[in-house]
Amino acid sequence: MDVINDVKQILVSQLQLGDQLSAANEETPLLGAIPEFDSMAVVTVITALEEQFGFVVDDDEISAEVFESLGSLCEFVQAKA
């Protein structure tokens, strides 16, 4: 499973980032660095991740740290999937 690629695609598709993430790696910052990434975007991204990977996210698992960077989000997905 190519998690980083799947996660990138979900971010690009939900937030309409165009090719903004084409060169992104695990260190690329998300929350606070991408203007489109607000709290509503966090919700739509979680929903898309749930639908794509078939897991359910509980409220208390969601924190700013999870969305800090592409790497931290991928780690979260890997732990869930």
Place this chain on the structure above:
Amino acid sequence: MDRLQISPHFLSTPAGHLYAVHYVPPSAISTKGYIVHIPAFAEEMNKSRHIISKQARLMAEQGWQVVVFDLSGTGDSEGLLVDVDWPTWLNNIQAVMDWLMTEPLPVVLWGLRLGACLAVDYLNRLPSPENTHLLLWQPIIKGQPFLQQFLRMRLAADLLDKQTGETVKLLREQLVKEGSLEVAGYLLPNQLTSAIDQIDLTQQLLPLTAQVVWLEMIRETGASLSLPSQKTIAAWQQNHNKLHQTNIVTDPFWSTQELTTGDGFIEQTLHYLPQLLIKSALKQSVVSMES
């Protein structure tokens, strides 16, 4: 030049007036059949309006009479969301059908997201479902996670800094206890959300005569559908429903932050609609030869 007509109406129903837009083919083209659009829920409906109206115009140009309407308590129809329930919405569809159908022609129920679940439920309650087919765009398969995700919107601002200690579980309890709950500007009634909670398309079969066009988004070429969708499609195929299914590589126009075009859905719909007509005619001739 002969053009299609687009006319707004307010249909009188026991639940109040329904706002409906009627798309009629240019007079040179005779009507092939009727299409009733059953909209998505809340913001998903708002975000998809531009695509629905574009699709409806193109359908009418191909000879279909199309109605796009707002369910009771939503959009420009009368009533408050907090007063509606699932049966009210099923009755809305019936009212639109009664108003629209003047000839015995094929009918296509075109449901988007939650509207797809309404379309399936409505079809299953028809006393004579022959000649009624489904066009499903990105159907919601299970209502429970869908509602879960909707309730989470109320927590969006709170999720990251955890100020109020609200959780989806607490919101659900509040909804049942108080009978309604405000989420993202929508006052949700418990009688509606409990019906949504029980939706499970994997457990709902269709009348054997029903044909289905199922269009679903995937994020890249070659990716597969979600497991619940695969399961529903397999069950319907085993039940011998004729099913036309295509995956469309696109962004989810009903949920993206910015407006998305959804052209893939429109193209594939125009491709499959004539097949619904051809196949149903063939089916009838086979039946008559056997008898």
